[in-house]
Amino acid sequence: MPAKGQDDKMRVTEEEIYRKRISGVLKEYKFGPKVIDLFAGAGGMSLGFSPFLGHNFEVVWANDFNEYAANTYNMNFGKHCNVGDIVDILEDPKTKVPKADLVIGGPPCQGFSLLNKFKDGDPRKQLWRPFMEVVKRSGASVFVMENVPELLSSFECGEIYGVAQSMGFKLASAKLCAADYGVAQLRWRAFIVGCKFADPSEVFPPKRTHIAPENGVRRRFLEKDVPYIDDAKPYKTVRDAIADLPQPKGTEIRKEKAPLDLHFGRMPTAKSLKRYMAIPKEGMNRFDLQRLAPELTPDCWIRKKTGGTDLFGRLWWDKPSVTIRTEFYKPEKGRYLHPEQHRPITHREAARIQSFPDKFVFTGSKVEIARQIGNAVPCELAARVADSVFALLLSKRDIECQTSSRKKDVAPSCLESREATQSRK
Numbered sequence: 001m002p003a004k005g006q007d008d009k010m011r012v013t014e015e016e017i018y019r020k021r022i023s024g025v026l027k028e029y030k031f032g033p034k035v036i037d038l039f040a041g042a043g044g045m046s047l048g049f050s051p052f053l054g055h056n057f058e059v060v061w062a063n064d065f066n067e068y069a070a071n072t073y074n075m076n077f078g079k080h081c082n083v084g085d086i087v088d089i090l091e092d093p094k095t096k097v098p099k100a101d102l103v104i105g106g107p108p109c110q111g112f113s114l115l116n117k118f119k120d121g122d123p124r125k126q127l128w129r130p131f132m133e134v135v136k137r138s139g140a141s142v143f144v145m146e147n148v149p150e151l152l153s154s155f156e157c158g159e160i161y162g163v164a165q166s167m168g169f170k171l172a173s174a175k176l177c178a179a180d181y182g183v184a185q186l187r188w189r190a191f192i193v194g195c196k197f198a199d200p201s202e203v204f205p206p207k208r209t210h211i212a213p214e215n216g217v218r219r220r221f222l223e224k225d226v227p228y229i230d231d232a233k234p235y236k237t238v239r240d241a242i243a244d245l246p247q248p249k250g251t252e253i254r255k256e257k258a259p260l261d262l263h264f265g266r267m268p269t270a271k272s273l274k275r276y277m278a279i280p281k282e283g284m285n286r287f288d289l290q291r292l293a294p295e296l297t298p299d300c301w302i303r304k305k306t307g308g309t310d311l312f313g314r315l316w317w318d319k320p321s322v323t324i325r326t327e328f329y330k331p332e333k334g335r336y337l338h339p340e341q342h343r344p345i346t347h348r349e350a351a352r353i354q355s356f357p358d359k360f361v362f363t364g365s366k367v368e369i370a371r372q373i374g375n376a377v378p379c380e381l382a383a384r385v386a387d388s389v390f391a392l393l394l395s396k397r398d399i400e401c402q403t404s405s406r407k408k409d410v411a412p413s414c415l416e417s418r419e420a421t422q423s424r425k
Contacts, residue, residue: 011395014203014388015229021054021387029056033393036098036138037062038105038131040081042072042362042372044354045104045146048382050077052357055386060098061138063089068364069372075361086130090137097137101393106146106377107131128160135194136167141396142200142389145192146377149175149221152190160192169194174205175221176385178378179320182210182233183355184241187323187378188220191385197396204388210235217319238339239317241352248346253366258358262347262369266329271296275312276331276342285313285335310335315345321353326374347373355380 020026033056037046040062049057062081064070073081082089089095107127128145135143143164151157152173164171171194178187193200211232212219248265255261268276278293279285289312290297301311313335315321322335328350331337336344345353347366350373352358357379362369 010198010202010391011398012391014206014384014391017387017391017394018206018209018229018384021383024054026054026056026390029394031394031397032056032058033101033390034058034060034099036060036100036103036105036134036140037081038086038103038134039107039127040064040073040105041066041069041375043076043081044356044376044379045106045144045382046073046077047356047360047379048377048384049104049386049389052076052360053379053383053386055383055390057102057386057390060100066368066371068368069375072361072363072369072372075363086127086134090130090133097134100138100140102142102144102389103131103135103138103140104144104146105131108147126156126159128156129163132160132163132167141196142392143169143194144385144389145194146385147190149188149190152192157192164192164194168196170196170199170201172199172201172204174226176205176226176381177219177221178355178381179212179217179235180208180210180226181206181378181384182236182380183320183353183378184236184238185321185324185353185355185378186217186219187381189377189381193385193388195392198392200388200392203391204385206384206388208232209384213319235320237318238315238321238353241321242345242349243317245346245349247341248343253369258361259348259352262351262362263349264346265343268343272331273342276337279312279314279337280340280342282314282316282339285309286311313337315339324350324353324374326371328374329370350374354378 017026035049035057037059040046041064046059046062047053049055059077059080062073063086064073064081064083065085067083070081070083131145152175161171171192173190173192175188175190178185193204205226208226208228209232211228212235245259245263248263250264251267252264253261254264275289275296278296279288286301287309290302310322311334312331314337315335317339325334327333328336329344331344338345347369354373354376355378362372
């Protein structure tokens with residue numbers, strides 16, 4: 001570790017990393033930190049840290065409980081994802097956790113439902129503990145833990161902070177809205193970033209890159225302390241994400257190139273189609289259905305006077321989507337109707353709203369792919385968090401290189417790519 005003082009300051013900001021990443025020159029740093037992804041699902045978090053979105057991180061190990069999600073992960077990132085219960089994997093003496101710079105993932109705060117019958121002390125009830133065990137075994141100096149926003153006010157959050165601090169980590173946390181970072185979706189996630197060699201609050205939370213329209217959008221949380229970049233762009237909308245797609249065909253995964261492979265529909269009942277047609281304008285929902293066509297409205301909706309305003313709702317063209325969940329193809333589950341066509345959104349449309357690039361390959365059945373899409377961290381949001389982490393790790397490397405060069409009285413060759421890039425500004 002360098003001595004306390006000026007060398008501890010960040011040598012690069014997360015905004016600098018962001019701008020270089022979106023301009024495609026981040027690879028000039030010739031620096032690829034090694035990553036472990038736990039509870040990885042199909043790989044939404046890994047994708048944000050990967051060359052898919054302009055980053056240099058290298059995944060060396062991953063884990064998920066779901067075989068179908070792991071297959072998708074391995075199809076896109078190489079065969080790094082181990083299938084199974086992380087507790088069992090870590091208890092296996094044959095398991096060797098590779099060395100890594102960073103551990104990422106979203107451990108559930110409660111055990112899997114099928115394991116709730118176990119005693120209170122079972123480690124599966126608090127899956128952040130094996131997450132931190134992997135951090136320890138891998139020697140990672142940074143970790144990123146992701147979950148629902150409620151995590152940050154939970155008892156488990158206090159436990160996580162206590163364990164991480166006892167391991168030497170400084171911590172920063174925030175609730176982030178995906179729409180603020182270039183995702184066409186109002187989805188909130190909580191992140192805890194731990195770092196051993198610097199205060200992560202110097203670069204996290206990352207500055208917001210996209211700004212809501214003047215008429216505003218509904219926000220669950222306030223983020224007054226998170227600034228914008230100077231040239232923040234307008235929110236990405238449903239129109240931005242899906243308007244170029246043609247009418248979907250068929251009801252099964254199509255043997256065509258992306259994006260058409262996952263652009264298929266459903267076979268609605270006659271009554272369902274009448275319901276879709278009864279609320280033709282964007283933004284309409286079940287209350288409009290009850291007002292315009294009470295004879296088509298289920299009795300349970302009529303009895304339910306409050307809540308659930310997004311049920312059986314149409315998306316707006318010029319606003320971000322609501323949160324995409326695992327059953328987005330069922331309009332009765334949320335605001336998942338196309339803005340103008342009489343159908344729910346397709347798998348490809350949901351994937352785009354989650355900011356998955358078309359070249360990302362999904363495997364498995366229709367239901368399994370929907371689960372992979374809905375459970376994922378929005379990829380562009382993950383990429384902005386990755387900007388913060390890359391700034392941390394690059395600053396650490398630069399400090400170490402400079403310290404080494406002072407001792408040897410030679411130029412720090414590992415800084416050359418960065419200095420060359422800066423000289424072209």
